[in-house]
Amino acid sequence: MTSQDKLNYRIAKGLHVCVGLDSDINKIPKFLLNENDPVYEFNKRIFESTYDVACAYKINLAFYERDGKKGIESLQKTLEIFPDDVLIIGDAKRGDIGNTSQMYAEALFDHLKFDASTLHPYMGFDSVEPFLNYKNKLNFILALTSNPGNSDFEKLKLEDGTYLYKRIITKVHEWNKFSNCGIVFGATNSDELKENINLINNLPVLLPGVGAQGGSFEDIVSVFQSANQNNFIINISRALIFADNSTKFDVECRKKLIAYNNLI
């Protein structure tokens, strides 16, 4: 299955919530620390409990890189859990000159076998091109992020009256000749999303910022529904995976996820 197919298949079932595996070893249930690879066990149980009700999974590479070789081992073991019909996003926010981006693309897509990436647009087209050359993968390019610093540069007004992040969305449409581009758009302010929904048009949107960062799930869904667009993936990390720290954390995570699904 191509990454596009994996996403469409889940969206057709009405699934829009991405489970963010920000599996910080300091935050997972303490009883798992007796396991040989606690982070892997945590991810495995979250996955097994949510597989049929999740839209996708997003793995934040920082949480694995922090532990060096051991972290990469947990990451690789985790990636083997997932069957071929579910979209796994490698949230690494890469972006570098061409020959280096090529290496990052090989790392994420060939070596780790992720279905999708997240990318920094700052360095321009040739810095993302090696990723876009993987026609059957998906690439979510940062447009408007969910953090306070988004006002430093992303929201700067350009000479022609538009804003930097809007210019980036326009460019991503131009870059999308293989239908393998999407954008990251912060879900902390649904008015901003509403204002840009026509500009976003048919691009898949990955929305971080719901849950721990304060974005409203219902408001976000409502913006897409009002526009008759269903190309959205709302990522929730901490509010889902750390919903409970007992031995039933996986069951509680599933309950939370279904509760979100029921709001759609």
Place this chain on the structure above:
Amino acid sequence: MTSQDKLNYRIAKGLHVCVGLDSDINKIPKFLLNENDPVYEFNKRIFESTYDVACAYKINLAFYERDGKKGIESLQKTLEIFPDDVLIIGDAKRGDIGNTSQMYAEALFDHLKFDASTLHPYMGFDSVEPFLNYKNKLNFILALTSNPGNSDFEKLKLEDGTYLYKRIITKVHEWNKFSNCGIVFGATNSDELKENINLINNLPVLLPGVGAQGGSFEDIVSVFQSANQNNFIINISRALIFADNSTKFDVECRKKLIAYNNLI
């Protein structure tokens, strides 16, 4: 020694060339492929041959990540080669929301023990802050890069008539309260450097783009010398480390490096 001290010590000796260890296993001398860890052996011999005449070393993480666990092993072994008095830059171009950037900072500075990072500015202050909180490390923030795509966004004109990359340089000055910030400024066009030399002022500058990418070493040096500024590090990767592919590759690399030093 702090990272600032390491840099100042080398610059005081008139050393400004950073050896870029873009150690692609497909490009290193073929005879090394018999070694247990060819990339590590390559890096070790380059380092031993250039230690006293280099300003710093820059390790491009993409080239190691591509090989997963094995690559991280080569990277960790390579990092053990370097004594404490030389600056090692972890060129990873990271940038994410606060709690994630914190993990990336721990990965680069605590786990791998790099002296310096390269960072994407796009997401704003809180995305780089966890790195800046390491007061004795150095952080080179992308301003103007050396690739063709720098015209897509970096050179966009803002409402007030300035350009995005210049606005970033101004911001980096504001962010520099621990004197641990620098910028990345592409060396492919020395006129652009000249135009910005006063804006850059006392910030350390890491300049990629000389050598394989076509920037002129002499022109870059001349801009800094004319401005009486010595806070510059010119990175050269492929043109140095792949100067020769015989068993004397390390000797040839040293010769090339000294030839560059003699141009200063």
